[in-house]
Amino acid sequence: YELLDKEMNNVFGVTVKVNSANNNKCNWLKILRNLNDDSGYKDVRLELFFNRRKDFRGNYEKNVRGTDFARGIISWLQKDKKNIDYVDDLKMAYQADGSDEIIELDFLKNKVVSILNIPLVDRKVYRSADYRFIVGQEFNFYLNNGFTNSES
Numbered sequence: 001y002e003l004l005d006k007e008m009n010n011v012f013g014v015t016v017k018v019n020s021a022n023n024n025k026c027n028w029l030k031i032l033r034n035l036n037d038d039s040g041y042k043d044v045r046l047e048l049f050f051n052r053r054k055d056f057r058g059n060y061e062k063n064v065r066g067t068d069f070a071r072g073i074i075s076w077l078q079k080d081k082k083n084i085d086y087v088d089d090l091k092m093a094y095q096a097d098g099s100d101e102i103i104e105l106d107f108l109k110n111k112v113v114s115i116l117n118i119p120l121v122d123r124k125v126y127r128s129a130d131y132r133f134i135v136g137q138e139f140n141f142y143l144n145n146g147f148t149n150s151e152s
Contacts, residue, residue: 003143004105005074010095011066012052012102016073017045017089045089052102060095070094115148 050066070092077083084090090107116138118126142148 001074001078003140005071005078007096008067008070008074008094009097009099010060010062011070011092012050012060012063012095013091013093014046014048014066014070014073015089015091016087018087059100067094 048066048069050063051061053061055061073090084107087108092105092107094103094105095101096103116134118131118134138149
């Protein structure tokens with residue numbers, strides 16, 4: 001999430017659905033909580049589509065409010081890693097810094113399981129920071145290559 005938050009430059013679409021069965025279990029993103037409370041509906045689903053207008057140089061115009069909203073969702077997910085478990089759907093279409101390519105990201109459809117082999121016989125006492133580093137390395141590999149080290 002931290003990499004995505006930093007690299008995200010422009011957002012073209014956001015889809016998010018939170019199941020209200022999880023209403024008391026998670027600290028909802030404020031805008032979703034307000035929709036749930038005001039509408040009285042059981043589930044809250046937002047689908048936001050933003051213009052893909054180009055400026056006079058042929059670059060996509062930056063959507064500041066949409067990008068801020070998407071970053072708000074990412075911050076909400078960063079705040080508590082359990083929040084992703086309460087989301088039924090989460091998709092974004094965005095551009096990364098320095099690229100004209102539009103990236104379609106489906107957070108839940110693209111869930112990938114990585115199998116990490118951490119040797120425990122090298123006489124090293126692992127700290128939680130060591131585990132976070134190893135997992136972070138695998139996650140960066142996945143983000144850069146689109147597959148995990150455990151796939152062949």
